[in-house]
Amino acid sequence: MSNYQLSAEVRGLLKDVDLLIPGIVQDAQTKDVLMLAYVNQEALAQMIATGAGTYWSRSRKEIWVKGASSGHTQKVMSLALDCDGDALLISVEQIGAACHTGEKTCFHQPIKLA
Amino acid sequence: MSNYQLSAEVRGLLKDVDLLIPGIVQDAQTKDVLMLAYVNQEALAQMIATGAGTYWSRSRKEIWVKGASSGHTQKVMSLALDCDGDALLISVEQIGAACHTGEKTCFHQPIKLA
Numbered sequence: 001m002s003n004y005q006l007s008a009e010v011r012g013l014l015k016d017v018d019l020l021i022p023g024i025v026q027d028a029q030t031k032d033v034l035m036l037a038y039v040n041q042e043a044l045a046q047m048i049a050t051g052a053g054t055y056w057s058r059s060r061k062e063i064w065v066k067g068a069s070s071g072h073t074q075k076v077m078s079l080a081l082d083c084d085g086d087a088l089l090i091s092v093e094q095i096g097a098a099c100h101t102g103e104k105t106c107f108h109q110p111i112k113l114a
Numbered sequence: 115m116s117n118y119q120l121s122a123e124v125r126g127l128l129k130d131v132d133l134l135i136p137g138i139v140q141d142a143q144t145k146d147v148l149m150l151a152y153v154n155q156e157a158l159a160q161m162i163a164t165g166a167g168t169y170w171s172r173s174r175k176e177i178w179v180k181g182a183s184s185g186h187t188q189k190v191m192s193l194a195l196d197c198d199g200d201a202l203l204i205s206v207e208q209i210g211a212a213c214h215t216g217e218k219t220c221f222h223q224p225i226k227l228a
Contacts, residue, residue, distance in 0.1 A: 013223055032145070081225060087220070089147050099197050106196040110193065113193065
């Protein structure tokens, strides 16, 4: 359990406060899209309060702070919700590689267009 | 029903071919993140074949082509899957506004950091 709580203002922006929200993580400097990770209301509240990239692991069912084990931390520079309040854009300063494979971004598997 | 089918190669890259995949749509030129929309395997196959931004509407339960009614079409420049094969980055040439509100991107609701 996290000890952080969302403000009434932020809760009011969300389409459904109990839904998992996909968070698009973008490098603030290069604008590269680094990864996609999910937030629940507790992870979002913790991220707002601490300024550290903070997510909800769907497989482990727990909050995780990016870089806690790898050292590849993220300093959150800005946050924005989309028009529907069900997707989040997270602009970060990324230390080291964003991907656990060691690649700079997680999106390193191209699909060829026809 | 779509008449498009994924190649065995692309199917092999997906974590689960029956899952909905969040698609991050990024402006190829400015690198702004424009919107997040979902693809199922049929929408992805149609997008690969046609090069037009093509998604699955979770509310209407149907494939939709971005701009079909608004004229604000997307020409897909490149596609990349993430390391887990369960998120997609879609780089596009966006005609007009990406957001149905008329804003350039859907991510126009800032959340203040503490």
